[in-house]
Amino acid sequence: MIEILFFFFAALAVGAAINVLVQKHVLYSALSLIVLLSSMSGLFILLRADFLAVIQVIVYAGAIMVLFVFVIMLLNLPEDEDGADRLRWLKFLGIPLGLFFLFLTVITLWNVERQDIVEAQMAGTPELIGRSLFTDYLLPFEATSLLILIALMGAVVFAKKDL
Amino acid sequence: MIPLNWYLILAAVLFVIGVLGFFIKRNIIALLLSVEIMLNAVNLTFVAFSSQRGQISGQVFVFFVLVVAAAEAAVGLALVIAMYRNRETLNVDRSNLLKW
Numbered sequence: 001m002i003e004i005l006f007f008f009f010a011a012l013a014v015g016a017a018i019n020v021l022v023q024k025h026v027l028y029s030a031l032s033l034i035v036l037l038s039s040m041s042g043l044f045i046l047l048r049a050d051f052l053a054v055i056q057v058i059v060y061a062g063a064i065m066v067l068f069v070f071v072i073m074l075l076n077l078p079e080d081e082d083g084a085d086r087l088r089w090l091k092f093l094g095i096p097l098g099l100f101f102l103f104l105t106v107i108t109l110w111n112v113e114r115q116d117i118v119e120a121q122m123a124g125t126p127e128l129i130g131r132s133l134f135t136d137y138l139l140p141f142e143a144t145s146l147l148i149l150i151a152l153m154g155a156v157v158f159a160k161k162d163l
Numbered sequence: 164m165i166p167l168n169w170y171l172i173l174a175a176v177l178f179v180i181g182v183l184g185f186f187i188k189r190n191i192i193a194l195l196l197s198v199e200i201m202l203n204a205v206n207l208t209f210v211a212f213s214s215q216r217g218q219i220s221g222q223v224f225v226f227f228v229l230v231v232a233a234a235e236a237a238v239g240l241a242l243v244i245a246m247y248r249n250r251e252t253l254n255v256d257r258s259n260l261l262k263w
Contacts, residue, residue, distance in 0.1 A: 002164075002165060003165060006165050006169065010169075010173050013173070013177060014173070014176055014177065014180070017177055017180040017181070017200050018180060020180075020184060020193075020196055020197070020200065021180065021183065021184045021187060021188065021197075026190050026192045026193050026196070029192075029193055029196050030192075030196060033196050033199060033200070036177075036200065036203065037203065040203050040206070040207060043170075043173075043207060043210075044210055046165070047170070047210050047211060047213075047214040048214055049210045049213070049214065049222055049225075051222075052210060052222055052225055052226075055226075055229065056229075059229060059233070060203075060229065060232070063233070064199075064232060064233055064236045067236055067237065067240060068192070068195070068196070068236065068240065071192070071240045071243060071244065072192060074244075075243075075244070075247050075253070077190075077253065090186050090187075091186060091187050093186075094182075094183060094186030094187065095183060095186070095187070098179050098182050098183045098186065099179070101179060101182070102175060102176065102179040105172075105175040105179075106172050106175060106176075109168050109171045109172050109175065110168065110172070112168060114166045114168065115166060115167045115168070115215060122214070122217050122218075122219070124210075124213070124214075124219065124222045128219045129219060129222055129223060129226070132219045132220065132223050133223055133226065136220070136223075137220075137223050140227060144227060144230050147230065147231070147234055148230065148233075148234060150234075151233075151234035151235075151237050151238050152237070154237075154238045154241070155237040155238050155240075155241040156241075157241075158238065158241035158242050158244070158245050159241040159244045159245060161248070
């Protein structure tokens with residue numbers, strides 16, 4: 001049963017990721033990415049990372065992707081602009097190299113000895129994550145707040161018309 | 164039971180799709196979306212190892228990746244707006260003022 005769910009979510013994720021690249025209009029790419037994020041949330045539930053699955057839907061698919069879709073609609077982009085394709089040769093170099101990298105990675109991972117994920121060993125509850133976040137990872141957590149503050153100011157400065 | 168390798172292979176496939184998108188697409192928002200795909204592939208690796216090792220640290224790191232992704236989206240989209248206002252295009256090939 002759990003294998004069927006895994007393959008369902010995996011196929012959904014890979015299909016949505018490919019669809020992000022195939023779509024001509026960037027708005028459809030963003031909507032397809034939301035499907036990818038949701039299927040990733042399902043995979044997190046299979047891995048017993050319950051809290052992260054919820055956060056993935058609320059923060060990633062909810063907040064960040066709404067920001068993307070908002071900007072795409074704000075700019076009101078034309079369908080697809082090709083035009084000056086001075087870097088078009090990157091496609092002929094990039095695709096074979098990327099597939100070669102994938103081939104090497106999959107071959108390596110395939111030959112590693114099989115390790116089963118022990119089921120129900122530990123559920124990623126908010127309590128466990130919060131305890132770890134506020135004890136072992138307190139300094140990175142505080143640094144994160146600084147990062148968000150800087151990103152906030154940077155976004156305002158960049159998007160402002162004349163400063 | 165699902166072996167750990169399957170999750171890692173799935174993450175590798177998603178990561179390569181993100182890299183290919185970064186090469187193929189020329190729209191700057193599509194490039195940002197490709198970066199999001201890559202970040203998600205890494206997140207899946209983190210959670211798979213965390214679940215297999217029985218340690219919560221991997222899931223905490225996914226939190227930090229999430230925060231960095233949010234900050235990157237905010238700053239990146241502000242840059243996109245500034246670029247569109249100045250150059251009337253989002254094609255990364257057209258913004259070649261600093262190019263030799």
